[in-house]
Amino acid sequence: MDLTFSDTQLAFRDELRAWLDANPPGDAPEGDDARYAWARDWQRRLHEGGWAGVHWPKEYGGRGASLMETAIFFEELGRARGPLPANVLGLLLGGPTVMVWGTDEQKDRYLEPILSAEEIWCQGFSEPDAGSDLASLKTRAVPDGDDWVVTGQKVWTSGAQYSKWCMLVARTDTEAAKHKGLTYFLMDMEQDAVQVRPLRQITGEAEFNELFIDQARIPGENVVGGVGNGWKVALTTLMNERAGLAFFLQVRLRQHLDDLIGRATSNSALDDARLADTLADLHVRTEILRLLAWKGLSTIERYGQPGPEGSLTKWLWSDTNQRLSQLAADVLGAEALTAGTPWAYELLRSPGNSIEGGTTEILKNIVAERVMGLPRAR
Amino acid sequence: MRFDLSEDQQDIKRTAHDLLASRSGFEQVRKAAEAAAYDDALWSELCELGWPGIAIAEEHGGQGLGLVELCVLLEELGAACAVTPLLGSALAGLAIEHAGSDAQSERWLGALASGSARGALGVVRDGVAELVPDAEGADVVVLFEADGSRGEVVEGGAEAVIAIDPTRRHGRVSAGGEPLAGDAGEALARALVAVSAELTGVSQRALDMTVAYVKERKQFGVPVGSFQAVQHRAAQMLLDTEGARVATYFAAWTADAEPERLPMAAAMAKAWASDAAQATTAGAIQLHGGIGFTWEADVHWLFKRAQVGSRFLGGGGAHRAAVASLLRAGAEIAA
Numbered sequence: 001m002d003l004t005f006s007d008t009q010l011a012f013r014d015e016l017r018a019w020l021d022a023n024p025p026g027d028a029p030e031g032d033d034a035r036y037a038w039a040r041d042w043q044r045r046l047h048e049g050g051w052a053g054v055h056w057p058k059e060y061g062g063r064g065a066s067l068m069e070t071a072i073f074f075e076e077l078g079r080a081r082g083p084l085p086a087n088v089l090g091l092l093l094g095g096p097t098v099m100v101w102g103t104d105e106q107k108d109r110y111l112e113p114i115l116s117a118e119e120i121w122c123q124g125f126s127e128p129d130a131g132s133d134l135a136s137l138k139t140r141a142v143p144d145g146d147d148w149v150v151t152g153q154k155v156w157t158s159g160a161q162y163s164k165w166c167m168l169v170a171r172t173d174t175e176a177a178k179h180k181g182l183t184y185f186l187m188d189m190e191q192d193a194v195q196v197r198p199l200r201q202i203t204g205e206a207e208f209n210e211l212f213i214d215q216a217r218i219p220g221e222n223v224v225g226g227v228g229n230g231w232k233v234a235l236t237t238l239m240n241e242r243a244g245l246a247f248f249l250q251v252r253l254r255q256h257l258d259d260l261i262g263r264a265t266s267n268s269a270l271d272d273a274r275l276a277d278t279l280a281d282l283h284v285r286t287e288i289l290r291l292l293a294w295k296g297l298s299t300i301e302r303y304g305q306p307g308p309e310g311s312l313t314k315w316l317w318s319d320t321n322q323r324l325s326q327l328a329a330d331v332l333g334a335e336a337l338t339a340g341t342p343w344a345y346e347l348l349r350s351p352g353n354s355i356e357g358g359t360t361e362i363l364k365n366i367v368a369e370r371v372m373g374l375p376r377a378r
Numbered sequence: 379m380r381f382d383l384s385e386d387q388q389d390i391k392r393t394a395h396d397l398l399a400s401r402s403g404f405e406q407v408r409k410a411a412e413a414a415a416y417d418d419a420l421w422s423e424l425c426e427l428g429w430p431g432i433a434i435a436e437e438h439g440g441q442g443l444g445l446v447e448l449c450v451l452l453e454e455l456g457a458a459c460a461v462t463p464l465l466g467s468a469l470a471g472l473a474i475e476h477a478g479s480d481a482q483s484e485r486w487l488g489a490l491a492s493g494s495a496r497g498a499l500g501v502v503r504d505g506v507a508e509l510v511p512d513a514e515g516a517d518v519v520v521l522f523e524a525d526g527s528r529g530e531v532v533e534g535g536a537e538a539v540i541a542i543d544p545t546r547r548h549g550r551v552s553a554g555g556e557p558l559a560g561d562a563g564e565a566l567a568r569a570l571v572a573v574s575a576e577l578t579g580v581s582q583r584a585l586d587m588t589v590a591y592v593k594e595r596k597q598f599g600v601p602v603g604s605f606q607a608v609q610h611r612a613a614q615m616l617l618d619t620e621g622a623r624v625a626t627y628f629a630a631w632t633a634d635a636e637p638e639r640l641p642m643a644a645a646m647a648k649a650w651a652s653d654a655a656q657a658t659t660a661g662a663i664q665l666h667g668g669i670g671f672t673w674e675a676d677v678h679w680l681f682k683r684a685q686v687g688s689r690f691l692g693g694g695g696a697h698r699a700a701v702a703s704l705l706r707a708g709a710e711i712a713a
Contacts, residue, residue, distance in 0.1 A: 264709075287628075367613040372613075374592065
């Protein structure tokens with residue numbers, strides 16, 4: 001057990017802090033498009049400073065940071081109250097997938113514009129009838145000469161309206177078993193055959209979209225990892241999605257909780273034993289989340305694969321964030337129920353936490369079956 | 379940054395696990411508990427191995443290791459439900475080591491480390507400490523005010539009390555001993571961490587037994603562990619247990635490395651580990667079905683340990699109240 005940072009890790013953190021102090025992200029502007037432009041500009045500045053692809057190997061233009069340093073990066077980014085880089089899906093999912101499965105030509109073509117935020121990426125996995133059961137997806141890709149022609153529908157595609165490339169998983173073989181007939185494509189979003197419709201969510205804004213794909217063309221060279229290998233390629237990205245983000249989300253949660261502790265202290269809410277108990281419970285949960293995340297990274301560094309912690313953090317984060325927004329409404333009353341206030345936004349946004357990126361129900365099945373070895377669920 | 383036991387600490391864990399698996403299976407636990415006696419042969423063996431003094435300084439006859447190493451042993455002892463007075467002696471040793479006068483240390487630490495004296499630790503209310511674990515037959519009992527404002531050392535004199543947990547001898551102890559010289563609050567915080575470690579072991583064993591059982595037990599022609607309702611409760615038990623473990627070892631680490639963080643870390647650990655032990659042991663009975671409610675199934679030893687241990691030195695509610703006070707104090711300073 002040693003929970004202090006090494007000299008190298010401290011040097012990394014101090015260099016980053018100094019950069020963040022000199023390059024503050026500023027406050028989030030109003031409006032979806034303005035907020036997006038802010039996050040894109042933020043990524044460009046990170047890139048110029050050499051901080052956009054911290055976890056990417058140096059040969060691909062990254063910083064070659066270790067897992068621990070990557071965690072420190074996301075923690076500090078959250079602490080500086082900066083937004084996630086606009087191309088977060090490209091940085092965390094698309095780029096690493098191309099690095100593992102891509103050809104040399106694909107690496108040369110796609111990686112640099114991801115880092116610089118010149119080309120934004122989105123993720124075309126989920127469909128109206130394929131959510132948790134992703135392998136049952138129906139979007140169909142048919143060969144036509146050297147190209148593929150794709151028809152189908154995708155949903156929950158964040159950032160699609162700003163994206164140049166879509167990581168698209170489509171069915172290329174209807175005869176094969178459902179996990180086997182899938183292929184992973186990079187689809188150009190700038191074509192008329194792809195229509196993006198914003199999906200208005202319960203907060204009133206539209207972070208996500210529906211994609212209607214009607215005979216879109218994808219050149220054969222845009223297949224990643226081979227025809228029929230899409231399930232395996234997609235899983236690479238799904239696993240990448242969790243590691244670094246956990247630290248960013250954990251710090252966000254910590255900041256919101258600290259804000260609420262401050263408010264609850266000044267408005268005497270802490271004199272109420274139930275509110276004090278719930279607030280303390282949230283503090284304990286938030287700290288345990290951070291400790292589990294660090295333990296999970298230590299396990300990966302030491303044994304090369306994640307321990308049980310990795311499966312628990314997303315579940316614990318979503319649950320804790322939902323409890324926090326509920327408590328905020330109890331502590332702050334009318335303010336948290338008044339449209340347009342930050343806590344009202346949290347109250348409406350947090351119910352999505354236990355659905356996006358894997359529902360809590362499915363995560364519990366995964367914990368039971370893959371971590372504890374119970375028989376497959378019925 | 380490495381949130382993981384070192385090689386040496388893992389060796390201690392493996393050795394303790396193997397020894398307890400061979401010497402303190404549930405047959406031995408049942409035998410000792412039904413006889414209302416400690417497992418004397420096991421206790422002698424643990425004393426020879428130096429377990430009671432693992433965290434006592436070498437100058438006082440101990441092994442000079444830290445709270446993390448003590449927690450490793452207590453977690454394994456909790457998992458085994460071993461019927462020994464080690465917890466009480468270790469807690470008394472921790473308290474005297476960190477808050478005792480030179481004379482108190484001289485008098486007790488060597489004897490506690492070797493096992494020639496037995497100790498216990500409790501919280502006093504209105505002049506009496508109720509249900510102090512391992513107090514029956516103890517030579518020395520350290521008593522604290524619940525808020526850690528004051529501590530004292532009482533020699534012998536516990537009145538035996540039969541608790542619902544028969545794997546341990548309990549006692550009632552009257553205040554009136556010699557004051558502890560040092561920081562009683564820090565000494566009590568260390569005790570909280572040690573008890574949390576034992577509760578973590580209890581939770582882990584409840585989980586392990588449950589997972590093994592639901593894989594085997596069939597109803598409707600399939601293992602009951604394939605039902606999602608069963609899986610989800612088991613998953614919750616895993617989260618509860620892992621949370622208890624990280625909170626406990628974080629607190630144990632702060633005690634030796636960053637003691638200014640210990641009060642908050644200890645309160646968090648005891649709050650979570652207490653609730654977790656209650657939930658996992660109740661879950662174990664439920665998921666074992668009817669058999670879980672029988673004396674033979676052995677799940678109840680863990681449930682009983684959890685019921686008493688989770689309240690010992692304050693339960694989840696009391697320690698969340700402590701967390702809330704610390705948060706408030708921090709926020710007032712910040713404002």
